[in-house]
Amino acid sequence: EPEVTQTPSHQVTQMGQEVILRCVPISNHLYFYWYRQILGQKVEFLVSFYNNEISEKSEIFDDQFSVERPDGSNFTLKIRSTKLEDSAMYFCASSEQGAGYTFGSGTRLTVV
Amino acid sequence: RKEVEQDPGPFNVPEGATVAFNCTYSNSASQSFFWYRQDCRKEPKLLMSVYSSGNEDGRFTAQLNRASQYISLLIRDSKLSDSATYLCVVNLRYGGSQGNLIFGKGTKLSVKP
Numbered sequence: 001e002p003e004v005t006q007t008p009s010h011q012v013t014q015m016g017q018e019v020i021l022r023c024v025p026i027s028n029h030l031y032f033y034w035y036r037q038i039l040g041q042k043v044e045f046l047v048s049f050y051n052n053e054i055s056e057k058s059e060i061f062d063d064q065f066s067v068e069r070p071d072g073s074n075f076t077l078k079i080r081s082t083k084l085e086d087s088a089m090y091f092c093a094s095s096e097q098g099a100g101y102t103f104g105s106g107t108r109l110t111v112v
Numbered sequence: 113r114k115e116v117e118q119d120p121g122p123f124n125v126p127e128g129a130t131v132a133f134n135c136t137y138s139n140s141a142s143q144s145f146f147w148y149r150q151d152c153r154k155e156p157k158l159l160m161s162v163y164s165s166g167n168e169d170g171r172f173t174a175q176l177n178r179a180s181q182y183i184s185l186l187i188r189d190s191k192l193s194d195s196a197t198y199l200c201v202v203n204l205r206y207g208g209s210q211g212n213l214i215f216g217k218g219t220k221l222s223v224k225p
Contacts, residue, residue, distance in 0.1 A: 033212070043156060043199070045212035056212055091155055100146070101213065103155040 002026040004104035006092050012110045013082055021077045021107045023092030032075045033093040033101070034067065036060070043091070049075065082111045115139060116216035118200050124222045129190050133219045135183040135200030142214075145176055147185045148199040150218060156199055159185075190223045197221070 005024040013019050025032050034046040047057040047067055054067065066078045075094075079086055092104040118135045125131050137145075145162040160167065162174040162183055173186040183200055197218040205211030 035213075042217040043150075043213075043215040045214070048212060058212070089153070100158050100161070103157070105155050108153075 002102070004092055004094055004102050006090075006104035006107050008107060009105070010108045010110070012112060015084060015111055016081050019079050019082055019109065021079075021090050021092075021109070023075045023077070023104055024073050025075055025092065025094030026096075026102055027073070029094035029096045029102075031055075031095045031097075032067075032069070033095075034077045035091045035093065035103075036088040037091065037106075038085075038088045046077070079109075082109075084111050087111045114216075115214050116200050116202055118198075118216040118219045120217060120219060122220040122222050124224060125190055126224055127190060127192060129223075130186065130188050131190055131221060132187075133185045133198050133200075133221075135185075135216055137181050137183070137200075137202045137214075139202070139204065139214075140178075140181060141204055142181075142202040143205055144203040145183050146201040146203075146213075147172075147174055147183075148201050148215075150197045150199055152197075156201075156215070159198070187221075190221075192223050192225065195221055195223045 007022045032049040035043050037043045045058050047061045048055045064080045068076050089106045091106045093101045095101045116137050147159040148156040149159045150156045160169050162176045164176050166175045171188045175184045197220045199218045200216040202214050
């Protein structure tokens with residue numbers, strides 16, 4: 001079964017550092033997403049991406065965040081200057097027209 | 113006001129029991145509805161979509177009441193492997209393949225031998 005792959009599975013970074021979280025969506029999917037889940041909290045939408053541009057973003061997705069699809073396979077989330085409150089599980093997801101989402105197994109980001 | 117509200121549980125039930133989860137959503141413009149399952153520290157996985165007519169998938173039955181903005185999930189003959197957190201999810205877009213998913217905080221189920 002096709003899957004969404006995320007790397008790394010766990011990243012520890014110092015406050016103020018930049019991090020890039022990487023995702024390889026399912027190859028024939030056209031829509032890509034980032035969600036996050038702070039420990040003990042609900043899963044929250046960050047951003048959706050279609051046709052090489054952001055289609056929707058939440059209030060959480062401020063100027064510190066950016067997304068990119070640098071080639072035909074990768075989809076990245078960059079946090080420019082991490083804060084303690086950015087510590088969370090970050091899930092990438094992809095979907096195709098008329099079908100449901102597939103989530104990756106997530107990257108646990110710990111900001112110290 | 114919470115967009116998707118669920119009883120957090122935990123629901124502790126014996127194997128073989130029937131258990132029901134409820135969920136309410138605040139936005140009447142919501143178009144598509146789902147139950148996801150999330151194991152501890154894992155990604156959400158789609159359990160089933162929820163349709164107005166109600167739908168069943170094996171031991172799982174989902175119901176939607178648009179007038180009351182209420183969604184339910186019934187699990188019959190529960191198994192140890194059903195132990196997880198069950199997430200109620202809505203989407204403002206039809207079909208669920210676009211637009212952002214709005215998650216409830218989840219209801220934790222623990223099935224005991």
